Amino acid sequence: MLRVINKTSVAARKISPAILKTGVRAFAASTNVKEEVEVFIDGKSVMIEQGAALIQACEKAGADIPRFCYHERLSIAGNCRMCLVEVERAPKPVASCAYPVMPGMKVKTNSPLVHKAREGVMEFLLYNHPLDCPICDQGGECDLQDQSMRYGSDRGRFSEPMGKRAVEEKNFGPLINTEMTRCIQCTRCVRFANEVAGATELGTSGRGNEMQISTYIEKTIDSEMSGNVIDLCPVGALTSKPYNMKARPWELKKYETIDVSDAIGSNIRLDTRGVEVMRILPRLNEEINEEWISDKTRFFYDGLKVQRLTTPLIREGDRFVPSSWEAALKRVAYELTNTKGNAAKAVAGHLADAESMVALKDLFNRIGSDNLAIDAPNGSKPLAINADFRSNYTLNSTIVGAEEADVVLLIGSNPRHEAPILNTRFRKAWLHNGQDLGLIGQADDLNYEYAHIGDSSKDIEKILDGSHPFAKRFAEAKKPMIVVGSSIIENSKDSEYLLSKISELSDKYKNTLFHDGWNGVNILQRAAGRTAAYEVGFIPTSSEAAAQPVKFLYLLNADEISAADVPKDAFVVYQGHHGDVGAQYADVILPGAAFTEKNATFVNTEGRTQITRAGVNPPAAAREDWKIIRALSEVAGHTLPYDDLSSVRSRLSDISPALTRYDIIETPSISQIGFTMQRKPSAQTSGEILSSVIKNFYRTDPISRASSTMAKCTKAWVAEEDAGAELDSAKA
Incomplete structure (x- = not known):
C-alpha cells in the first residue's frame, strides 16, 4: 500500500490519476481508526x-x-x-x-x-553531497547540516576514484533556484507538487545513481503554491531565486504578521534587515494556511521598495510638486470644508485597514456626507446583499470547514486565483475524502476534477430544477457548500438575480445547508480589506447619496478604479503607499504606510479578525493611514475623538465587538435569515458569462504590480497562457 500511494513511484510508473486517487482514499480510510493501542x-x-x-x-x-x-x-x-x-x-x-x-x-x-x-x-x-555550505543559501537553517552534526561520523570512508556525482540544473521558473547536485532524493518536493499544489508535472526519472528530480519535459512549474518546496527542501537543492545570495538568517530580525495579498489572511513571518524586508515565510496556523503560503504572498515583497510615495505631493499643472504635511493637509482641509454634504465622496480600496476606514467614515459623517463606496466597477451602487447580516459577506463554512463538505458548488468564483490556500483545502478533500465539486462560471484548471454546469448566470436554474446530474449529488449531500465569488456581489450585472436564486437554493435545501452549526452558504472575498469594510459599514448606503454630483473625492488605497469613476471637476485626494492607478487622478497625494510598516486590523474572508505588526518603519515622510486622517480632521475643524491606536480600536469595538476579538470567528445565530431576505422573484438575468475576475494572479494590488518578481512570473506564465489561447483561437 505504501508503494501505491508514493507519488514518486506513481510518477515513475505512469499510474493513472484515477488509480492514484482511489489508492490515497483507501489509505486515508484505513488509517482513520479511532481505537488506541x-x-x-x-x-x-x-x-x-x-x-x-x-x-x-x-x-x-x-x-x-x-x-x-x-x-x-x-x-x-x-x-x-x-x-x-x-x-x-x-x-x-x-x-x-x-x-x-x-x-x-x-x-x-x-x-x-x-x-x-x-x-x-x-x-x-x-557521499555525493557537495561542500557548498559556505555559499549555500540554506546554510544556518539546513536540516542536513544540523543532523550531520548530531548523528554523523567525524570522517567518511568513501574514496571512490570517480569523484562525486554532478547533476544538471533545472529551470523551475523565476521563483525557485535549483542546485540539484545537492539533492538527496527525499522527494518532498515531488509529493507536495502532486498532492497539495496540483502540479503533477514534477517527478523522478532514472534509477540508482542516475535518479533525478525534474519535469519530464523541459518546462517550469506553473503553480500558485510552488514556492513552498523551498521550505520543504531539507538541503540547499531548492532555494529562493529572488533571495539568492542576499542575506544570512542570523542577520535578520523576525516579525510575525499576516498577509494582505488576498482575503485569506495567511499567517506569515517577515525577515527584515535594517529598513528592508528581505523575505517572507509562512507561519503555522492550522485553522487558516496550515504551513503553506501562495507564491504572491511569498515573493511580492520586493514591490515594497519601489514606486513608493515618500512625501506629500500637490499637483501643479501637469506635474506633482513635493510639499510639507502642513501645506498638503491645509489644501485638502480647505477643499473638504468647502464641500457640502454628499458632494464629498470617500472610496476604500482593497488594502484599506479597519482603523483607517473607521476614521475616514467618522470624518465624512461629521461633515454631513454618507457618500461612501468601495473600489469595484459597481462600487458606488447600493450592494445587492444585505450587509446588516454578517453571514451575507463571509465564508460561513470557514476555511477548515471546506474540507468537511462532501459537495461544493462554486458560483462565479475561481478559488485557485482568488484564494489559493482555500483551493488547496478543496484539492485535499477531493483527493482524500472524495469531495464532489461543481462550477457555474468560466471553466478553468482548478487542480481538481469538477462538474462544469455552465458558463452563464442562468445556468443556476439547472441546479434548482434538477436538470443537471450534479443537482442530484447536491440534493443527496449531507454537508453541501455553496461558494459565491465576490465578483457576483461587486461586479456582476446579474447580482440580484443570482443572489435571489441562491436564496431559493438555500431555502430548498435548508435542512442540509443549515444544521448543527453548519452554514453552507458562503461569500468568498478576494480583497484583504473588504470584509472589514462591510463590518464597519464602509459601503454605499443609498442611491440618493450616490447620485449626488461629486465635488470632492477621497481615495483611500483605492487603485481598482478607472477614469470613468473620477468626476472631471472633482478635487481628488489619494492616500496610499504606492504611486499606482489611483495616484494618477489625484490633486493631492498623501503617502501612507504599507502593511509591513503599521499595526493594523484586517478581517479575513471567514470573518476572523487579525492584526499586522510593523517590521520596518514607513519610508521618509510616509505615515500610518489612520494618523493621516486624524491629522486632517483636526486641520479641517472636525477633530476625531481618538489620539492613539488603543482609542481607535476602542471605537472599532463600539461599532462591532468582533473587530477587537482577535483570531476568533463570530458565528451568527441567525445565519439563514440573511440569504432568505435576498429573494427577489422579479429579478431577471441577462445571461451574463461569469468570467474570472482575476486575469493575472501575480498582479492584483499595488505591491504586486510594483514587484519585478511578479512581473517575471507574469512573463513566464500568464503571457504564455495568453499566447497559447490566441494560437488555439487562430487554429479554430
Whole structure:
C-alpha cells in the first residue's frame, strides 16, 4: 500500500490519476481508526491510534527522531532511512515513518544499533553531497547540516576514484533556484507538487545513481503554491531565486504578521534587515494556511521598495510638486470644508485597514456626507446583499470547514486565483475524502476534477430544477457548500438575480445547508480589506447619496478604479503607499504606510479578525493611514475623538465587538435569515458569462504590480497562457 500511494513511484510508473486517487482514499480510510493501542518507546508507555506511524508514537513519547523525507502533511515515501529505530524481535532497524504501530510494540530510539545505523545512513547521504555550505543559501537553517552534526561520523570512508556525482540544473521558473547536485532524493518536493499544489508535472526519472528530480519535459512549474518546496527542501537543492545570495538568517530580525495579498489572511513571518524586508515565510496556523503560503504572498515583497510615495505631493499643472504635511493637509482641509454634504465622496480600496476606514467614515459623517463606496466597477451602487447580516459577506463554512463538505458548488468564483490556500483545502478533500465539486462560471484548471454546469448566470436554474446530474449529488449531500465569488456581489450585472436564486437554493435545501452549526452558504472575498469594510459599514448606503454630483473625492488605497469613476471637476485626494492607478487622478497625494510598516486590523474572508505588526518603519515622510486622517480632521475643524491606536480600536469595538476579538470567528445565530431576505422573484438575468475576475494572479494590488518578481512570473506564465489561447483561437 505504501508503494501505491508514493507519488514518486506513481510518477515513475505512469499510474493513472484515477488509480492514484482511489489508492490515497483507501489509505486515508484505513488509517482513520479511532481505537488506541499501547506501545513502549524507550520503556515509556504511549497510547496512540492504531494504524499511526511509529515515528508519530516516538514523537508523542518525546523522542527526537531525525528525518529528511517524512513530512506529516505528505504521503509516506520511506526514502531517506534516517528515521531508523530498533524494534524488539525485528531482525534489523526499521524505518519508523513507514512502519505502523502494533499493540505492545517495544521500541528503542537511542540504542548503539540505532546510533550506528543512522551514522551509516548519513555517511551515504554525504557521499555525493557537495561542500557548498559556505555559499549555500540554506546554510544556518539546513536540516542536513544540523543532523550531520548530531548523528554523523567525524570522517567518511568513501574514496571512490570517480569523484562525486554532478547533476544538471533545472529551470523551475523565476521563483525557485535549483542546485540539484545537492539533492538527496527525499522527494518532498515531488509529493507536495502532486498532492497539495496540483502540479503533477514534477517527478523522478532514472534509477540508482542516475535518479533525478525534474519535469519530464523541459518546462517550469506553473503553480500558485510552488514556492513552498523551498521550505520543504531539507538541503540547499531548492532555494529562493529572488533571495539568492542576499542575506544570512542570523542577520535578520523576525516579525510575525499576516498577509494582505488576498482575503485569506495567511499567517506569515517577515525577515527584515535594517529598513528592508528581505523575505517572507509562512507561519503555522492550522485553522487558516496550515504551513503553506501562495507564491504572491511569498515573493511580492520586493514591490515594497519601489514606486513608493515618500512625501506629500500637490499637483501643479501637469506635474506633482513635493510639499510639507502642513501645506498638503491645509489644501485638502480647505477643499473638504468647502464641500457640502454628499458632494464629498470617500472610496476604500482593497488594502484599506479597519482603523483607517473607521476614521475616514467618522470624518465624512461629521461633515454631513454618507457618500461612501468601495473600489469595484459597481462600487458606488447600493450592494445587492444585505450587509446588516454578517453571514451575507463571509465564508460561513470557514476555511477548515471546506474540507468537511462532501459537495461544493462554486458560483462565479475561481478559488485557485482568488484564494489559493482555500483551493488547496478543496484539492485535499477531493483527493482524500472524495469531495464532489461543481462550477457555474468560466471553466478553468482548478487542480481538481469538477462538474462544469455552465458558463452563464442562468445556468443556476439547472441546479434548482434538477436538470443537471450534479443537482442530484447536491440534493443527496449531507454537508453541501455553496461558494459565491465576490465578483457576483461587486461586479456582476446579474447580482440580484443570482443572489435571489441562491436564496431559493438555500431555502430548498435548508435542512442540509443549515444544521448543527453548519452554514453552507458562503461569500468568498478576494480583497484583504473588504470584509472589514462591510463590518464597519464602509459601503454605499443609498442611491440618493450616490447620485449626488461629486465635488470632492477621497481615495483611500483605492487603485481598482478607472477614469470613468473620477468626476472631471472633482478635487481628488489619494492616500496610499504606492504611486499606482489611483495616484494618477489625484490633486493631492498623501503617502501612507504599507502593511509591513503599521499595526493594523484586517478581517479575513471567514470573518476572523487579525492584526499586522510593523517590521520596518514607513519610508521618509510616509505615515500610518489612520494618523493621516486624524491629522486632517483636526486641520479641517472636525477633530476625531481618538489620539492613539488603543482609542481607535476602542471605537472599532463600539461599532462591532468582533473587530477587537482577535483570531476568533463570530458565528451568527441567525445565519439563514440573511440569504432568505435576498429573494427577489422579479429579478431577471441577462445571461451574463461569469468570467474570472482575476486575469493575472501575480498582479492584483499595488505591491504586486510594483514587484519585478511578479512581473517575471507574469512573463513566464500568464503571457504564455495568453499566447497559447490566441494560437488555439487562430487554429479554430
